[in-house]
Amino acid sequence: MIAEKERATDELTAYFAHIVKQRRSEPREDLISLLLAAEIEGEKLSDPEILGFSILLLAAGNETTTNLITNAVRRLTEDPALQSLLRGDPALIPGFIEEVLRYYPPIQAIGRVATQDVEIGDKRIRQGEQVVSWVASANRDEAKFPEPDTFIADRKPNAHLSFGFGIHFCLGAPLARLEAQLVIEALVKRFGEIRFVPGSEMMYIQSPFVYGVKQFTVKLSPLA
Numbered sequence: 001m002i003a004e005k006e007r008a009t010d011e012l013t014a015y016f017a018h019i020v021k022q023r024r025s026e027p028r029e030d031l032i033s034l035l036l037a038a039e040i041e042g043e044k045l046s047d048p049e050i051l052g053f054s055i056l057l058l059a060a061g062n063e064t065t066t067n068l069i070t071n072a073v074r075r076l077t078e079d080p081a082l083q084s085l086l087r088g089d090p091a092l093i094p095g096f097i098e099e100v101l102r103y104y105p106p107i108q109a110i111g112r113v114a115t116q117d118v119e120i121g122d123k124r125i126r127q128g129e130q131v132v133s134w135v136a137s138a139n140r141d142e143a144k145f146p147e148p149d150t151f152i153a154d155r156k157p158n159a160h161l162s163f164g165f166g167i168h169f170c171l172g173a174p175l176a177r178l179e180a181q182l183v184i185e186a187l188v189k190r191f192g193e194i195r196f197v198p199g200s201e202m203m204y205i206q207s208p209f210v211y212g213v214k215q216f217t218v219k220l221s222p223l224a
Helices: 004-023 031-037 049-076 079-090 092-104 174-188
Strands: 110-112 118-120 121-123 130-133 193-195 213-215 218-222
Touching: 004 031, 004 049, 004 079, 031 049, 049 079, 049 092, 049 213, 079 092, 079 174, 092 174, 092 218, 174 193
Parallel strands: none
Antiparallel strands: 110 130, 118 121, 193 218
16 A cells, blocks of 8 residues: 555656746746745745645545545445435535544644654654544544434534644635535435435455545435
8 A cells, every 4th residue: 555655646646747848938827837936035945845735735625525425425325314304404514524624534643743742641652753643533522422322313412523722724625515515405405315325345445544435326216
């Protein structure tokens, strides 16, 4: 898995390096052209910084939202009553999306490196050691969430950590929420039933950090 990740990173870096070279000579109305033109106090971004931004934004703005929407559809197929509930009262959809984020978080773990020695509980973590923060576990914390393993569409409050916290809070959270809400609203309004096709294979994404499915076959039936 690590070797595959490194290979994919190399391929993405080469792909974006080619685009950066093109945009430097022929700017367009796109994000990479804006990054190339951006400057703070007369200083521009370096090529490694632009490449890092591009790869980050591709992953953070694409795969995570795709998995959020897929996980939401999956939850609708697991509990068909939710489809009728949301169709009858679309105002419940934002709360439904928040509960999907808690229950099936698109990112289930985040890696961090300790900048100094620190003690958490009875564990001592030394500077430079890597720590994995299990978001999925925090989202099911029985001390924080009543009935943590139960999906409650109108759960309030719902202080999940799927978008991070503090200075690391996801910049794209409002857009991700809006996209997911619009997709689910369109689906429940247009289709009378969304169901998983019996006998079809559900393939999970093989990752310790990303939670979603690579293959999930559903059948959409029109409203009567």
